[in-house]
Amino acid sequence: MERLSRRALLAGGLGLGAVALTACTTKGVPGPGAAPVGPAGAATPSPGQDVEEKSLVARPTTLDLGGPKVATWAYGDTVPGPLIRAKAGDFLRLTLDNQLPADTSIHWHGIRLHNAADGVPGMTQDPVKPGAKFVYEFTAPDPGTYFFHPHVGVQLDRGLYAPLIIDDPRELDGYDAEWVVVLDDWVDGTGRTPDDVLKELTAAGGAASASSNGGISGMGGMDHGAMGSSTGAQPWGDAGDVTYPYFLLNGKVPAAPDTFAAKPGQKVRLRIINAASDTIFTVALGGHRMTITHTDGHPVVPQDVDAFYIGMGERYDAVVTLGDGVFPLVARPFSKTSGGQALGLIRTGAGSAPAVDVSPAELGGQVLIGSRLKPATSAKLATKNPDATAQLSLEGSMQPYQWGINGAPFGKNTPLTLRAGQRLRINVMNMTMMTHPLHLHGHTFALPSGLRKDTVLLGPMEQLPIDLDADNAGKWAVHCHNIYHAEAGMMIGLNYVS
Ligand SMILES: [Cu+2]
The missing domain is CATH 2.60.40.420 (Cupredoxins -  blue copper proteins)
Incomplete structure (x- = not known):
């Protein structure tokens, strides 16, 4: 203690x-x-x-x-x-x-x-x-x-x-200090509430809406095409629907950044959480490469990166040895036309704070796609062939604003089922031109590489088999962690049956 x-x-x-x-x-x-x-x-x-x-x-x-x-x-x-x-x-x-x-x-x-x-x-x-x-x-x-x-x-x-x-x-002293970093996209109390935003989305069906900035910056859905390809530097295509006035790091806008004080040479563990509702971020720490050690709680083979993507509901832990000065931790919204970013500072020495729109070179470097991390041996599921398989198809469009799984919105679709003791393989297919972070309750799943996650980003038209062990009986939710998609129906049950 x-x-x-x-x-x-x-x-x-x-x-x-x-x-x-x-x-x-x-x-x-x-x-x-x-x-x-x-x-x-x-x-x-x-x-x-x-x-x-x-x-x-x-x-x-x-x-x-x-x-x-x-x-x-x-x-x-x-x-x-x-x-x-x-x-x-x-x-x-x-x-x-x-x-x-x-x-x-x-x-x-x-x-x-x-x-x-x-x-x-x-x-x-x-x-x-x-x-x-x-x-x-x-x-x-x-x-x-x-x-x-x-x-x-x-x-x-x-x-x-x-x-x-x-x-x-049992964890050894692997670092000197720790900074918990929570990212968010913010609209509430700026003239509209999230409930207003949901009404705009469903009423406008993806066309320009009532917000000051045209409202809906994204154009998801099969009808609209992607803003990027699923290869190369911009893997996610279209990634969000809502225009946000602010992006926050630990509850603060970039003009008043949350500041972490440390000493040069200290090894800091960053625990980065994306609590946003509609925003994938690219995260970089100016003047440093980061070593990713965990995602969604599970250890990975340590991976050095310039920056990484973090979807809604995902978490990444990174260790970094600090230089001497003032360094911006930037979370840049992916594929949002409105601009802006979230910003925090690490201060180990003298220096003035960077501008609110500081753009660390690392953002343009090697950006990690989290699902390509390799699992630590301790995080792997035991080798076993699946006892059962299920299909999970992410479907929908911005116009009209309708999202669902396996042919219908939540409440009208048929829950997936599994039996206690099974290894279940869920073949996930993203049938849309948007990116979705898929989240499973009560369990974690393994990607084909063995990487353990509870939330994973699926790019447009991406297919991904995920395996889980049925070791926690009950009725569980599986859903997109874009909270507007989930509320519009992009959710399904996963029920244990005897
Ligand atoms: Cu979604």
Whole structure:
């Protein structure tokens, strides 16, 4: 715990670490030997298991984004919301206090938890009504970088998101400091809400809309063609529908960047989370190459890159040895015609802050496509042929704004099924000219290379077989993590049957 506390103190900006330190941790009595690690799905704490407790109040508030003041909804009056931090195998008891004027829930994105704690109204629980509370209780079995957000409507595109870090108790001291970085695209309180945006999208059907900048910058769907090809420097074609006034790094616009203070020569672990609703970013740190060590919580063969793409719902951990000076961490929206970017700073020495539109040379260097990472040996699934296969076809268009999976929107399509103990292969086909980040609840899956992910980007017309082990019974969601696509129907159930 010494180590954890020190690291938490080193977390940057926002006082994220301080939040972790004030969280109530009930110490269990450690058993002999290793820390107890419960199986996925443990819904009650076992003897000796440490319990992490926290309360999250979701309510309307006004936030200062570093200049712009916005009325929005948030957890605990900050954006991102308070960091939750525990170690692998801990039991989490997290109380949602809904003071919003709407139903809500919390989904613990990427955590391999038991079904009833997954936070999907209509599938795993009833919605949490205004004025009501809901207690989420689950074991977090796997270390990694995660986050949490509502699974109701387009509430994710408000300020309702926060990082969730699960530490590995066995992890060696591989770095000196840590910076948790949460990226977002922001529209709420700037004259329209995410619900307004969804109405514009569905009403306008992809044509220019009511926003100041033409509204919908993207032109997805089979009818429109791609803005880029799926090869070469721009792999994703068309990647977003919504024009955003701001892009945020740890809740701040580039004019007031979140700044991480460190010393030259220190090795820093960056934990980068894309909490945006409609924006793929290209991420680069000026003056440095980064070594990617994990994605979606799973270790990879360390890969040096100039920059990398991060889709909505994805996470990447990178280690970097810092130079002396002031360095911009830039997240550049991919394929958005409106311009702008998210910016944070790492300061290890003297120097003035770069311009808000600084463009590090690394952005034009070798940009990693995350699905090409190689898995660490420890992250691989056991070698096994699939027992069953399923098809998952991503379909739809901007005009009309209709998205679905396997021939119909969610609620009208037929859930995929699997049986406990099976190795299931899902043949995913993106039948659209847009890029979609596909997210699976309650499990992680393996790409053909063995790389483990819970969220993966599929470029236009891309096909990708993903394998998963059926080891966590329940009714789970599989969906596009473009929150507007998901809300318009790009989701399907994955149900265990006997
Ligand atoms: Cu999508």
